[in-house]
Amino acid sequence: METGLTVQQAADKTGLSGHTIRYYERIGLIPSIERAPNGHRRYSADDIGWIEFLKCLRSTGMPIAEMQRYVELEQEGDATLPGRLALLEAHRRRIKAKMRELNSFLERIEGKIGYYQEMKKQQMN
8 A cells, every 4th residue: 555645645735736846856855755666756744844844935035046955954964953054044034124124015005005094084074
């Protein structure tokens, strides 16, 4: 009996497309995927967790090249912990800066909404 998820099942579980998952594997972001006797990929729970982490990194704007560097460091073992930590801390700084920028934009948009709501109220009177 085969264990693990197919590409399509992994895609359904993670919300990524099968194409994206296969691409991530091809460029080295998802190393060592087990294969069924028929050669089809089989994704374990650990693989799904890893794909979810990659999704998090990509969704927060980490470039693919930086994700590849992170995977390289991860595969090299515990000696690379400082490098992985530095990479994630730099990414966190970028995310926080982007969040500050987005919050600033949101405040401007909310101000404009409030202005229009007030104008609408005055027109109704």
